Amino acid sequence: MPGDQTLAETAGLTEIGSLLGGQARLLRLPAQADVRGSLRPLEFSELPFIPKRLFVVDDVPAGVTRGGHAHASCRQLLLVLAGEVMIELRYKQKQANFLLSANGRAILIEPEVWSRQTYVGEGSVLLVLASEPYDDDSYVSG
Amino acid sequence: MPGDQTLAETAGLTEIGSLLGGQARLLRLPAQADVRGSLRPLEFSELPFIPKRLFVVDDVPAGVTRGGHAHASCRQLLLVLAGEVMIELRYKQKQANFLLSANGRAILIEPEVWSRQTYVGEGSVLLVLASEPYDDDSYVSG
Numbered sequence: 581m582p583g584d585q586t587l588a589e590t591a592g593l594t595e596i597g598s599l600l601g602g603q604a605r606l607l608r609l610p611a612q613a614d615v616r617g618s619l620r621p622l623e624f625s626e627l628p629f630i631p632k633r634l635f636v637v638d639d640v641p642a643g644v645t646r647g648g649h650a651h652a653s654c655r656q657l658l659l660v661l662a663g664e665v666m667i668e669l670r671y672k673q674k675q676a677n678f679l680l681s682a683n684g685r686a687i688l689i690e691p692e693v694w695s696r697q698t699y700v701g702e703g704s705v706l707l708v709l710a711s712e713p714y715d716d717d718s719y720v721s722g
Numbered sequence: 723m724p725g726d727q728t729l730a731e732t733a734g735l736t737e738i739g740s741l742l743g744g745q746a747r748l749l750r751l752p753a754q755a756d757v758r759g760s761l762r763p764l765e766f767s768e769l770p771f772i773p774k775r776l777f778v779v780d781d782v783p784a785g786v787t788r789g790g791h792a793h794a795s796c797r798q799l800l801l802v803l804a805g806e807v808m809i810e811l812r813y814k815q816k817q818a819n820f821l822l823s824a825n826g827r828a829i830l831i832e833p834e835v836w837s838r839q840t841y842v843g844e845g846s847v848l849l850v851l852a853s854e855p856y857d858d859d860s861y862v863s864g
Contacts, residue, residue: 615783616783616786616788617783617841618779618780618782619777621775621776621856622777623774623856624773624774624775631766631773632767633764633765633767634763635764636764636849638803638804639755639759640759641758641759644758644759646758646759659778661804661849662804662847699759705803705824707803713767714763
């Protein structure tokens with residue numbers, strides 16, 4: 581159910597791990613793969629929030645770090661579509677790192693979770709779905 | 723305004739062309755680019771439909787063609803995030819081809835527009851936003 585805190589049990593989208601005491605969750609998007617390639621569907625009704633925007637980050641030189649902030653109330657789903665991106669997360673006294681690659685793993689982060697992303701190689705592409713429209717005032721540096 | 727037929731005039735998202743008598747439109751997503759890379763935001767309120775799902779297609783061998791159908795009522799936004807994909811479109815007696823690459827160009831297609839995609843090189847990634855949840859009955863082959 582959109583807006584519900586839990587992921588739909590019947591969905592193709594599956595929760596496969598929890599980080600930072602549940603403030604971040606590792607998800608897996610199933611693929612429909614055959615000799616013609618791989619298609620990964622994501623029904624927004626399967627997410628615990630309704631996306632209001634997305635952004636794509638690319639053309640990042642290898643080794644560059646971006647982000648380094650939290651959001652006061654925005655929830656985000658981070659998905660790597662090419663290459664590899666190291667995701668650093670912090671919430672209160674907890675921290676976690678996770679290397680996202682283009683294999684259908686995604687990280688769902690709750691508000692107030694600080695995140696920083698390091699683009700490991702050339703050609704990495706990060707897709708982020710956000711629960712709120714862009715708001716410059718929502719940024720919380722840490 | 724979500725659901726309106728026109729794109730918001732004030733939006734960063736810009737219409738830069740029309741195909742098939744207006745049944746397909748070429749859009750440009752502006753980038754915030756600097757030495758750290760490029761970020762392309764897309765506020766869903768700028769689109770003429772509210773996305774209900776997305777899908778990502780990757781791992782497609784060079785030269786493979788996918789799609790080859792229309793949808794009875796679903797609208798779609800096609801965006802290439804890596805590599806190049808040739809988009810073929812048909813609507814009634816009209817046809818158009820457009821080579822999408824990872825430069826922020828996107829194609830918005832209306833219902834009943836037939837589309838087929840040829841992945842030009844290895845490593846191409848296609849992102850599609852759709853106005854309706856998945857429905858096997860919505861497919862119209864042509």
